Amino acid sequence: MTGIIIKALSGFYYVESSDKIYECKARGSFRKSGISPLVGDRVEFDIIDDTHGVVNSIIDRKNLLARPNVANIDKLFIVSSFQTPSPNSFIIDKITAIAVYNNIEPIIVFNKCDMGNFDEWLKIYSNAGFKTYVVSAETGEGIDALKAELKGVTSAFTGNSGVGKSSILNRLFGECVIKTGEVSQTLGRGRHTTRHIEAYKLSFGGYVVDTPGFSSIENEEHDYDFKERLPELFLDFGDFIYNCRFTGCSHTKEKGCAVIEAVESGQIEKSRHQSYLQLNEELKDLKPWESTNYKKR
């Protein structure tokens, strides 16, 4: 049988196959390979009884993200909120680069639009060429448009803790999610905080993955190749990188650099370039042999 891992908890893998869920252990021989199955993994498994099974192997991954630690994602929804917390352009931009690096489409979501307007933010990200959605999990505004984006693909929601990822998904739940079972929230200090990664099957096709939020994305692991390819991972720099006449230009401070000129003339958003500079700084000491190889895990 083949199925998809929708949840991994305490050594058990929950495999969804033909609308049933099997609680599985990984086969011993497979465990020794050192590769752990992840949410989003397509697996080959044996059924033991109506609700139990054993995972034999992972079907080749299309991609793998370290944070959130999920496999085979088509679209990554990067969620920010109007307030508590407010959007952080560096975090958004860093995640867009990581998504592009992994062949995942980054989509920008601004939540809690009932609290204020996102006009400035929207301008930046639509100018930079991203699909952007302004929603309110509270009032339901914008949720239908977002829903259409989820159809038939595997998507993951990421963003700081408290931006409303789970709230947005709960808005979708009643109508769209086939799978029953509890919502991925546990009550923590008077607030619902997601503690584990879980994929939900959508009635109209596709899966959506809720993930625990982060409070910062310091100490992110990067491959050297990510550093090397950084300029092209900012898709909005595209043509200007190509037009830059300096071979090996870092597009950070060189006089006459086409990217910098585009920033000055407003064709590239200043905040996007600032994030690029900050990422460059963060990665500058990364050496070829220091690549993390997290993909092999």
Ligand SMILES: Nc1nc2c(ncn2[C@@H]2O[C@H](COP(=O)(O)OP(=O)(O)OP(=O)(O)O)[C@@H](O)[C@H]2O)c(=O)[nH]1
């Ligand atoms: N006003 C307003 N509040 C919202 C909205 N969406 C979520 N919230 C509130 O924001 C808080 C955090 O929402 P969650 O959905 O738990 O946030 P999360 O991103 O899943 O957080 P983690 O699971 O910790 O990563 C809750 O108190 C929600 O009620 C919204 O659209 N408007």
Ligand SMILES: [Mg+2]
């Ligand atoms: Mg949550």
Ligand SMILES: [Zn+2]
């Ligand atoms: Zn340049």
